[in-house]
Amino acid sequence: MQTPAPFEYERAASVEEAIALLTRHGPEARLIAGGHSLLPMMKLRLARPETLIDINGLADLDYIRVEGDQIAIGAMTRHATVLESAVLAEHYRIFAEAERVIADPIVRNRGTVGGSLCQADPSEDLSAVFAALRGQVVIRSVEGARTVDLGNFHRGPYETAVGDGEILVEVRVPIRTRTGSAYEKVERRAGDWSVAAAGAFVQFGDDGSIADVGIGITAVGAEHFTCAPAEDLLRGRPPTAEAIEEAAAICAASCHPSADQRGPVDYKRHLVGVLVARALNRSIARARGEAA
Amino acid sequence: MRVTMKVNGQETTAEIEPRLLLVHYLRESAGLTGTHWGCDTSNCGACTVWLDGAPVKSCTTLAAMADGHEVRTVEGLADPVTGDLDPVQQGFMEEHGLQCGFCTPGMMMTARALLDRNPDPDEDTIREAISGNLCRCTGYENIVRAIRWAATHQTVDSQEVSA
Amino acid sequence: MTATEIPPPDAALSPAGNPLGFGRMLRKEDARFLRGQGHYVDDLRLPGMLHGAILRSPYAHARIVSIDTSAAEAHPKVKAVITGAVLETLNLAWMPTLSGDVTAVLATDKVRYQGQEVAFVVAEDEYSARDALELIDVEYDPLPAVVDARHALDPDAPVIRDDLEGRTDNHIYDWEAGDAAACEEVFAKAEVVVAQDMIYPRVHPAPMETCGSVAHMDPVTGKLTVWTTTQAPHAHRTVYALVAGLPEHKIQIISPDIGGGFGNKVGIYPGYVLSIVGSIVTKAPVKWMEDRSENLMSTSFARDYHMHGEIAATKDGKILGLRVNVLADHGAFNGVAQPTKFPAGFFHIFTGSYDYPAAHCKVTAVYTNKALGGVAYACSFRITEAVYLVERMVDCLAFELKMDPAELRMKNLLRPEQFPYTTPTGWEYDSGNYPAALDEAKRIAGYDELRREQAERRAAAAEPGADPAAPLMGIGISFFTEGVGAGPRKHMDILGLGMADGCDLRVHPTGKAQLRLSVQTQGQGHETTFAQIVSHVLGIPPEDIEVIHGDTDNTPFGLGTYGSRSTPVSGAAAAVAAQRVKDKARIVAAAALECSPDDLEWEHGRWYVKGDPSKGQTMAEIAMASHGSLELPEGVEGHLDASVVYNPPNLTYPFGCYIAVVDVDPQTGQVKVRRFIAVDDCGPRINPMIVEGQVHGGLADGVGMALMEVIAFDSDGNNLGGSFMDYLLPTSMECPSWELGQTVTPSPHHPIGVKGVGESATVGSPAAVVNAVLDALQLRHADMPFTPAATWRAMQGRPLRPDLAIE
Known part of the structure; x- marks a missing residue:
């Protein structure tokens, strides 16, 4: 079978040690958590880091907890943990719905939230989820911690705001009341990457209009995995079918899908419209306490 | 580097290259060829083993990552003392849940983990649980039945074993 | 036996609770698979075994300008680097296909599809062999590729097979069947004619186990043993003899447990041949297992x-x-x-x-x-x-x-x-x-x-x-x-080998039997089904019948398992062999019972005297008698076995x-x-x-x-x-x-x-x-x-x- 090229292996027992190792080994070192994005690339010899720094020992980064008005998710939290988290299920159904269609159950036992975000695959699902929820990531280095909005996190395909000598340690999402959320994905087969996927949350105001809304879109070249104009359009408006359709159409028109064996551009664009509308409609129903 | 890990309750150790994949450690260093591999992209699940109690794809796990941890493979499914088959193994036989046998070890490791968490899964739950294990022979029908068989025979068998 | 005489599923059960013949029976082969004790090609380890890896073309169509293997050869763990040029000196750069064409073992002049074999590295371990592939420097001169089959015959299409003399286009053959004139007539008069274009696209069998082999040419005895993923071990042996000029009696093909075939493991792939060449060159056993991409991109x-x-x-x-x-x-x-x-x-x-x-x-x-x-x-x-x-x-x-x-x-x-x-x-x-x-x-x-x-x-x-x-x-x-x-020998052959299959059945003195087959299971359960066929005819419990297959030194010749042919051809051979044993058992029983064979009647597993069911001989008794000192009629040899070659009539x-x-x-x-x-x-x-x-x-x-x-x-x-x-x-x-x-x-x-x-x-x-x-x-x-x-x-x-x- 395919095998990785040789590399040096280090193991970090703490975040500080991981940062020290990153600093010592320089830009050709890579952190490895679950490894389910990096190792296949290494086996194809498309990635050949000189040093791998194994951070699976950082159990203190494996948590999902409420901190004030936010939910904090440690970077080493496995996908399976996110899928089954009662805290996340209480606040945001979008997590379980997205996780259920990320890779497969065995991969989810190993893959991590931080690893998925840092891989920054343009078809990655959690990027869309966190973009929809307008999450923040916490990045640490020897200099200390800094917080980056999801909207500024992705710098392009496979590129993020995490710099040399830095490690993503946490993702945060604000807790919102009167909110519903949902995730919609079309894949060619269970476990495949998205042809397109969309997630949303909708928060109602006292007057029954949409007080706040977030839209996340993946696999179709949506800027920062979202569509701000569509969100702006909905904010403050009553959740009518027309408004939803209009917002979905904006999302479809503004993304930049590329053709591949998952589908041609016109189909992907069409799909964005369908999936955004579905995600919004189910979010609205859930915010109202209806089954969806 | 030297790694040491418990495999099926037995301490194993070997001097390895850091890049050695866990599946190769198990097959080459530990001599346990029951764990197979069928792809390079962590899609097929033939290489599924347990790492600290959870099924993982050993083709996408470094042996170095398992250093100091516990691994369980198909060779560790049957009772180590009596050699009696685990109900999952028995179920695969009773319901013809295998043909060529190549995906079977990984499939059974996934099934055992499922039943440990959910002793009475319905068909949909089983199908979802095994969706990361590809089988080219059975069309999955008899694998689902095999796991149902194991679910309905767990108590009986464990009583028999303890008796 | 004619169709109307097919008995219903046999009701009686063996001592182990199995049907004596047809019926639901748990598989004999499962015991090893369930415990991780299956024995697939990649599970084989031989002393001193080396590992091969294949360098493949990144281009679909390109001329090979040069190949520099010096850096790979300098790798401390590399034992051999084989290129098409090396194979040419052995007259092995090309080999015949199963359809009268030739195919490259390693490309010499051009590469003709992405993933085609270009060089073979033999090293001490698999990781090193793959490392060395990266050290081989191939210079290609890319050519336009013929991708859309609908344009393959365009006048300006690049000629892919310029290795074949006189070849000026990409046409392979035209073939027809049926009656074109009769169709013309019918279609001209028909009230309704519907025409439709459709594509049955290219797909792949993709068995869970990829293809591979371990070849060992014993430098002392000159015997070549190849453990390989083949659905047709005997056919492979003959082809190796023809390709490599090796003496067929010095080739043993062993097809151990096979992780699915579905037709993927019928063909002879360059990797198999290269493992053999690698073993000849290095005088050590050489294992080659393709990865999944190699399987999907280069095999059938x-x-x-x-x-x-x-x-x-x-x-x-x-x-x-x-x-x-x-x-x-x-x-x-x-x-x-x-x-x-x-x-x-x-x-x-x-x-x-x-x-x-x-x-x-x-x-x-x-x-x-x-x-x-x-x-x-x-x-x-x-x-x-x-x-x-x-x-x-x-x-x-x-x-x-x-x-x-x-x-x-x-x-x-x-x-x-x-x-x-x-x-x-x-x-x-x-x-x-x-x-x-x-x-x-x-x-x-x-x-x-x-x-x-x-x-x-x-x-x-x-x-x-x-x-x-x-x-x-x-x-x-x-x-x-x-x-x-498939199929009747006069109509059907592959590379001149008629599609009949052999089968040997031996009943041992204690009444237990061994059945040797030319076909090869890849998961179909032959070890169980074929025991049931013999049990059906002879009444011997299926657990007492061992099915032996997948080893050319220990099984009769036959063309193997594909085209759903195991039961129709080898199953018939097994049934006929069992019937012959049963007929012989009647003669032996008659001698033991001192009566005429015509006076005996059959019940499942036993010949007995008509009208006196208490007087009879079980298969076990007959088996012992046929190996013992009982005097047999003139012309009847001892022992209880049969050898059959079954040539299907249709x-x-x-x-x-x-x-x-x-x-x-x-x-x-x-x-x-x-x-x-x-x-x-x-x-x-x-x-x-x-x-x-x-x-x-x-x-x-x-x-x-x-x-x-x-x-x-x-x-x-x-x-x-x-x-x-x-x-x-x-x-x-x-x-x-x-x-x-x-x-x-x-x-x-x-x-x-x-x-x-x-x-x-x-x-x-x-x-x-x-x-x-x-x-x-x-x-x-x-x-x-x-x-x-x-x-x-x-x-x-x-x-x-x-x-x-x-x-």
Whole structure:
């Protein structure tokens, strides 16, 4: 079978040690958590880091907890943990719905939230989820911690705001009341990457209009995995079918899908419209306490 | 580097290259060829083993990552003392849940983990649980039945074993 | 034994609780597999064993300017680097294919498809061998690639096979069957003619275990042993003898446990030959196992037929004729594995299960810059393509006539009294009751109720304010006639080797038996089924019969397992061998009982004196007597064994009717197979459990091909299905819970009436799913696979070409 090229292996027992190792080994070192994005690339010899720094020992980064008005998710939290988290299920159904269609159950036992975000695959699902929820990531280095909005996190395909000598340690999402959320994905087969996927949350105001809304879109070249104009359009408006359709159409028109064996551009664009509308409609129903 | 890990309750150790994949450690260093591999992209699940109690794809796990941890493979499914088959193994036989046998070890490791968490899964739950294990022979029908068989025979068998 | 004498499943049980013959029996082979004790090629470790890896072409078509192996050779763990130039000195750079062509073992002049073998490294371990591949420097001069088969014969198309003398185009052959003139006449007069283009795209068998081998040329004895993933060990031995000029009696092919074959493991791949060359060069055992990408990109693909069908009928739906033109994409070398006389395999069985007089097909095969193969993936030598063609054409006709496809089929199916039936293209179907199978499938499906539900849903969808996301329901039928058990020696050979199979049965003194087979299981359960066949005839408990196979030194010659031929051919050989032992046992029993053989009667497992059942001899007693001091009649040798070569008088013709029910999301194009009903008639079922398992697997194949499996190529000839991320196999989530039924029509010419079943479901099921999807969409045709994108584009009237990159 395919095998990785040789590399040096280090193991970090703490975040500080991981940062020290990153600093010592320089830009050709890579952190490895679950490894389910990096190792296949290494086996194809498309990635050949000189040093791998194994951070699976950082159990203190494996948590999902409420901190004030936010939910904090440690970077080493496995996908399976996110899928089954009662805290996340209480606040945001979008997590379980997205996780259920990320890779497969065995991969989810190993893959991590931080690893998925840092891989920054343009078809990655959690990027869309966190973009929809307008999450923040916490990045640490020897200099200390800094917080980056999801909207500024992705710098392009496979590129993020995490710099040399830095490690993503946490993702945060604000807790919102009167909110519903949902995730919609079309894949060619269970476990495949998205042809397109969309997630949303909708928060109602006292007057029954949409007080706040977030839209996340993946696999179709949506800027920062979202569509701000569509969100702006909905904010403050009553959740009518027309408004939803209009917002979905904006999302479809503004993304930049590329053709591949998952589908041609016109189909992907069409799909964005369908999936955004579905995600919004189910979010609205859930915010109202209806089954969806 | 030297790694040491418990495999099926037995301490194993070997001097390895850091890049050695866990599946190769198990097959080459530990001599346990029951764990197979069928792809390079962590899609097929033939290489599924347990790492600290959870099924993982050993083709996408470094042996170095398992250093100091516990691994369980198909060779560790049957009772180590009596050699009696685990109900999952028995179920695969009773319901013809295998043909060529190549995906079977990984499939059974996934099934055992499922039943440990959910002793009475319905068909949909089983199908979802095994969706990361590809089988080219059975069309999955008899694998689902095999796991149902194991679910309905767990108590009986464990009583028999303890008796 | 004639068909009418087929006994019901044997009721009696053995001491171990197994049926004495036919019936559900747990598999003997499972014990080792369940404990991780299976023994596959990659599990083999020999002292001093080295590891090989293959450098492959990144280009689909390029001239090789130079190859520099010096850096690889300098790698401290590398033992040998072999290139085409090295092989040329051994006269091994090229080898014959199974279709009269040649193929490169390692490219010398040009590479002709992406993934073609360019160099072979032998090193101390696999990781080092792969490291060394990166140290080989190959300079290529890229050439334009022939990707679209429809342009392979264009006058300006690059000539792929300039290695063949005088070759000026990419044409391989034209072949036809049936009566073109008769078709002309029928089509000219027909009230209705429907024409349709369709592609059966390139797919891959993709068994879970990839291909590989361990070769050991013993430098002292000169004996070559090859442990290899082969479905046909004896054929491989002969080919190695012919290719390498090695003495055949000094070659032992061992095919241990095989992790699925489906036709992928019939061919001889360069890697196998290279492991042998590597062993000769290094004087050590050499293992080569391909990775998944190598498997998908370079070993035997399947299908790749571009078909144009035309069906003629009366207005009320009586089919009058069917004709088809095929453009067959064979890749860069003609490496199809099939009987010599049939370059398009058994495709000309495309007339299917229906009664009409006129049929004709013409097949044109071309070279393209793709991997070679064509016959694989449980296709019964291209009956898969044939069934797909006819079952799609019948549905196209139903669509145009606005007739229920079940009704149209019933109107045209062959009737039981027409068997044996000679088809317009010359096949003699042995037996069948087709209307019964269709009725049974409809009954299990609740067909009329399904059609009612569909009508209600369609009416609801037409209402104002209807949910635009409401699923579209589709019902698809496929009726197939298979032809398996190749085949009669005078008609069928591969590389000149007649397709008969040997079988040796030895009953030991204590009454336990060993059965040696030429066929090779890849999961079909031969160790169980063949023991049951012998048990059925002799009454020896199946647990007392050991089946030995997969080792050319220890089994009789035969052509192996593919084309669903094990039970029809070797199963017949085993039954005949058992019958011969039984006949001999009668003579021995008569001698022991001091009576005439004519005075003896048989009950299961025992010969006894007519009228005095207490006086008799069991098989165990007879076995001991035949090995003992009992005086036997003049001319009767001792011992109790038989050796048979079975030359089948005809193919057997299993058949069946499948019904798929799908739901299509009208907005996203996602298809869900809600139900799948499969009624199979493969004659009597030796082990119903195993038969059902075979059917289940094939049905999943149908879902795979209809919905997701395809290997497309971009305009540069890059393979777009080269990993399991790109070549999608169905998971447990896409497969419904299969609903099986059966009818039983024995084969009149098979000694125990059985027909074979291994490929029936793969052959029959794709059309059912495709017909269901198109029924849901209310479209006449679009090509599979119906990925969400393909389905949606079909709904838009702008269908995708499955064989090309999506743009």
